[in-house]
Amino acid sequence: xxxxxxxxxxxxxxxxxxxxxxxxxxxxxxxxxxxxxxxxxxxxxxxxxxxxxxxxxxxxxxxxxxxxxxxxxxxxxxxxxxxxxxxxxxxxxxxxxxxxxxxxxxxxxxxxxxxxxxxxxxxxxxxxxxxxxxxxxxxxxxxxxxxxxxxxxxxxxxxxxxxxxxxxxxxxxxxxxxxxxxxxxxxxxxxxxxxxxxxxxxxxxxxxxxxxxxxxxxxxxxxxxxxxxxxxxxxxxxxxxxxxxxxxxxxxxxxxxxxxxxxxxxxxxxxxxxxxxxxxxxxxxxxxxxxxxxxxxxxxxxxxxxxxxxxxxxxxx
Numbered sequence: 554x555x556x557x558x559x560x561x562x563x564x565x566x567x568x569x570x571x572x573x574x575x576x577x578x579x580x581x582x583x584x585x586x587x588x589x590x591x592x593x594x595x596x597x598x599x600x601x602x603x604x605x606x607x608x609x610x611x612x613x614x615x616x617x618x619x620x621x622x623x624x625x626x627x628x629x630x631x632x633x634x635x636x637x638x639x640x641x642x643x644x645x646x647x648x649x650x651x652x653x654x655x656x657x658x659x660x661x662x663x664x665x666x667x668x669x670x671x672x673x674x675x676x677x678x679x680x681x682x683x684x685x686x687x688x689x690x691x692x693x694x695x696x697x698x699x700x701x702x703x704x705x706x707x708x709x710x711x712x713x714x715x716x717x718x719x720x721x722x723x724x725x726x727x728x729x730x731x732x733x734x735x736x737x738x739x740x741x742x743x744x745x746x747x748x749x750x751x752x753x754x755x756x757x758x759x760x761x762x763x764x765x766x767x768x769x770x771x772x773x774x775x776x777x778x779x780x781x782x783x784x785x786x787x788x789x790x791x792x793x794x795x796x797x798x799x800x801x802x803x804x805x806x807x808x809x810x811x812x813x814x815x816x817x818x819x820x821x822x823x824x825x826x827x828x829x830x831x832x833x834x835x836x837x838x839x840x841x842x843x844x845x846x847x848x849x850x851x852x853x854x855x856x857x858x859x860x861x862x863x864x865x866x867x868x869x870x
Contacts, residue, residue, distance in 0.1 A: 591691040592667055592669065592670045593688020593691070593692075594688065594691075594812065595664050595667040597633075598634075598816060599631075599634070599664040600632040600633055601632075601634075603632055603643075603661075606646075606647070607632075607646075609650070612649070612650070621645060621646070623642075637668060637669060643661065644658075644662065647661060672684075672691060674691070674736060674739075677732055679736060682828035686822060687736075689810055689822075690740065690810065691743065693751060693811065694749060694812055694813040695810070696751060696753045696755075696811075697754050697809040697811075698756070699845060700761060701760060701805060702764060703717065703766070704775060706741075707743070707751075708741075708788075708790075710771075711738055712774060714733075714738070715731070715767075716767030716771055718733050718734055744787065750787045752787050753787060754790075755791070756792075757790070758792075759793060759795050759861075769869045773866055776865055779862055780859055780863065783855070783859055789855060790859075791853055791854070791858045792857075792862065797852075800848060801843075801851070802844065802848050805823065806824045807824065807841055807844070809838070809845060818838070819842075821838060
């Protein structure tokens with residue numbers, strides 16, 4: 554793990570990344586993106602730009618829906634990056650909004666085409682909610698994540714993931730959890746990619762270490778894997794001990810994703826029984842960034858966290 558995080562514990566310094574504005578900055582011609590980037594992020598960025606253009610032109614969603622002869626829900630979903638528009642519809646919207654600059658039109662149309670591509674993860678046929686999450690994750694530059702009861706997917710061993718997914722998918726065929734295990738293992742490559750590996754900062758509750766998913770042998774191997782992953786420069790892990798009592802994460806797990814392009818605002822993903830909820834408003838981002846600051850300040854320093862994991866490993870021997 555990076556040296557400047559080695560002894561982080563009781564400090565209360567704010568995170569290095571700032572909270573972005575609600576709307577994207579005007580696009581520049583140089584902002585054209587490679588086609589191999591996440592189509593989910595392309596759709597999200599296009600949606601932000603379309604909303605900005607619509608509001609600047611003083612049109613309502615209903616006005617645009619009437620012009621395109623579609624539902625308002627379709628226009629709304631396209632502006633949040635959750636829906637896909639035909640290239641012709643995007644072209645018509647740009648004309649309606651009065652965008653005449655050829656370079657910007659071409660750039661936005663390119664985004665629309667890239668947004669229609671399939672990400673590598675679609676080969677595994679993930680559930681719709683998970684597909685959105687992985688699409689954002691694929692291009693994220695940083696993760697600030699807190700979890701209450703499980704090792705996060707990016708740090709799971711194959712055996713731990715298999716035991717976990719088999720327990721969750723009770724009643725499903727054996728192929729279903731195996732497919733998701735393969736998907737989970739492939740997702741972990743973002744921690745090891747040559748260019749801008751994911752900057753991962755994790756705070757886990759002590760309960761994560763104490764729940765023997767898969768039995769003692771599987772859990773022991775998982776904990777040893779956590780210790781090994783802490784050696785990576787781009788991975789920081791802290792344990793929040795039971796002794797801390799009440800803390801800022803008692804209402805559940807969440808992750809704050811940051812992106813390398815300044816036109817892409819951060820996203821908070823909050824777990825719920827119905828799936829992940831995505832929050833993007835500045836006040837929501839500030840709330841969860843502050844929560845993570847409090848959690849990492851309450852957690853053990855990184856070196857003490859590693860020692861606490863070692864202690865649990867000994868108990869499982």
